Amino acid sequence: MTKQYIRSLLKNTLRQIDKTSLYHNTYLDYLLETAINQTYFEIHAQSPMALGQYTKRYASQTVTLDATSGRYQTALTVSLVPLPDKRGGVRTIVAANDLDLYFAPMTDQELNMTPEGTEAYGITTTIPIVMGFVTRPTMIEYSGMTAGVAAGGVHLDLLVAFHSLLETDVVPLPYGQDMKIIADALKILGLVPPKDLLDNNASITQ
Numbered sequence: 001m002t003k004q005y006i007r008s009l010l011k012n013t014l015r016q017i018d019k020t021s022l023y024h025n026t027y028l029d030y031l032l033e034t035a036i037n038q039t040y041f042e043i044h045a046q047s048p049m050a051l052g053q054y055t056k057r058y059a060s061q062t063v064t065l066d067a068t069s070g071r072y073q074t075a076l077t078v079s080l081v082p083l084p085d086k087r088g089g090v091r092t093i094v095a096a097n098d099l100d101l102y103f104a105p106m107t108d109q110e111l112n113m114t115p116e117g118t119e120a121y122g123i124t125t126t127i128p129i130v131m132g133f134v135t136r137p138t139m140i141e142y143s144g145m146t147a148g149v150a151a152g153g154v155h156l157d158l159l160v161a162f163h164s165l166l167e168t169d170v171v172p173l174p175y176g177q178d179m180k181i182i183a184d185a186l187k188i189l190g191l192v193p194p195k196d197l198l199d200n201n202a203s204i205t206q
Contacts, residue, residue, distance in 0.1 A: 033162035072145035097152030
């Protein structure tokens with residue numbers, strides 16, 4: 001389902017319960033986002049790696065050198081799902097011109113313990129070479145990034161917050177979870193949807 005379709009589904013369901021249905025689209029988007037994020041959190045609790053199938057690929061993203069911090073970074077053009085691990089909404093990073101690189105998530109403390117330019121960066125001989133990254137609200141900050149890798153850019157697999165998706169973007173949800181998202185959103189509103197919206201077979205007589 002696209003973002004626009006899911007919002008429309010919630011609106012039409014609300015009309016059956018509350019005839020006024022005066023909720024603003026922005027409010028409905030954040031309502032749906034809360035319900036969708038809860039689904040992602042549940043998946044994360046079971047298997048963090050499984051979240052990769054719900055990401056959106058942003059190819060050939062620019063890597064620039066910040067003059068103030070002296071570190072390379074990539075600006076984020078969308079808001080991410082705030083997942084409770086080091087990766088956050090940045091599930092995978094791939095260097096466009098060097099597939100032997102592996103990007104490992106770091107905390108601020110870990111980043112500060114590995115300052116750029118130290119001798120440690122010059123003695124790594126194993127493959128893949130590991131570079132670190134820190135996920136921030138508006139950017140990704142790298143540790144150990146080189147000018148050569150930065151010049152080629154990176155591909156990002158991001159778990160994007162619902163309100164940041166385009167109207168025509170498909171919202172990546174587990175199979176069969178569409179109506180559960182609507183039901184969860186209605187619960188947040190304090191409304192109880194008609195029973196047949198939760199189970200379409202409930203009214204069928206044998």
